[in-house]
Amino acid sequence: QASFKIQQDFLNKNIVITAGGTQENLDPVRYLTNRSSGKMGYALAKVAQKRGANVTLISGVTKLSPPVGIEVKKVITTADMATTVKIAFEKADIMIMAAAVSDYRVANPAKQKVKKDNDHWLVDLVKNEDILKSLGKLKGKQILVGFAAETENLIANASKKMLAKNLDLLVANDVSRNDIGFGTDENEVTLLQPNQDAIQLKRANKDKIADKILDTILKIKN
Ligand code: CTP
Numbered sequence: 001q002a003s004f005k006i007q008q009d010f011l012n013k014n015i016v017i018t019a020g021g022t023q024e025n026l027d028p029v030r031y032l033t034n035r036s037s038g039k040m041g042y043a044l045a046k047v048a049q050k051r052g053a054n055v056t057l058i059s060g061v062t063k064l065s066p067p068v069g070i071e072v073k074k075v076i077t078t079a080d081m082a083t084t085v086k087i088a089f090e091k092a093d094i095m096i097m098a099a100a101v102s103d104y105r106v107a108n109p110a111k112q113k114v115k116k117d118n119d120h121w122l123v124d125l126v127k128n129e130d131i132l133k134s135l136g137k138l139k140g141k142q143i144l145v146g147f148a149a150e151t152e153n154l155i156a157n158a159s160k161k162m163l164a165k166n167l168d169l170l171v172a173n174d175v176s177r178n179d180i181g182f183g184t185d186e187n188e189v190t191l192l193q194p195n196q197d198a199i200q201l202k203r204a205n206k207d208k209i210a211d212k213i214l215d216t217i218l219k220i221k222n
Pocket residue numbers: 078097098099100101102103128129130131132133145146147148149150161
């Protein structure tokens with residue numbers, strides 16, 4: 001009889017993972033959001049737990065069902081996510097920001113439903129906190145991992161983000177391709193680390209990509 005042993009190489013490690021997109025209200029019935037499905041972050045949570053980690057999943061809005069046995073904290077807005085993430089970060093050994101965080105929020109969301117009385121509706125957007133950048137400043141012994149979604153100059157733009165946010169690892173995602181990335185079950189990413197050669201991962205399903213990301217995290221010495 002064959003027996004499979006899953007390697008428990010993340011035993012006793014506290015991993016906090018964010019996933020999905022945040023939403024910003026325009027009025028009580030409408031919101032702004034992005035194309036994130038949450039699949040990459042949920043795959044990371046599932047695989048990390050299999051490998052023995054204590055996983056906290058901080059989830060924006062997704063259509064995915066919560067992975068069995070994982071503590072999920074649900075958030076909606078970027079401000080909600082920022083508060084929840086900062087608390088969890090204190091006890092984290094590893095923090096992975098896979099969420100697609102809304103960069104802007106509506107300056108003055110309407111208290112009542114906006115009626116279609118006007119031909120134009122000009123919306124004033126103000127910039128949200130960059131949660132990952134804040135974590136980069138707060139960072140102690142934690143390993144800090146971010147994602148970058150780019151439609152052009154993938155490596156150059158992603159490297160800038162890695163340095164600006166004080167990351168130990170950045171997962172660079174080319175979101176201009178619609179066969180991979182947003183909403184799909186497969187992904188093809190490049191892993192960037194300070195002062196190291198880029199690692200180009202082959203196209204694979206998101207569970208496999210999650211495993212490779214976790215393999216790389218294990219090798220980081222802080
Ligand atoms: N991020 C964050 N808080 C924000 C925006 C982004 O924590 N307000 C995180 C994302 O979770 C991701 C990383 O920052 O891990 C990069 O997100 P991305 O959208 O690619 O880059 P930005 O820094 O937001 O820059 P831009 O959207 O202008 O490319």
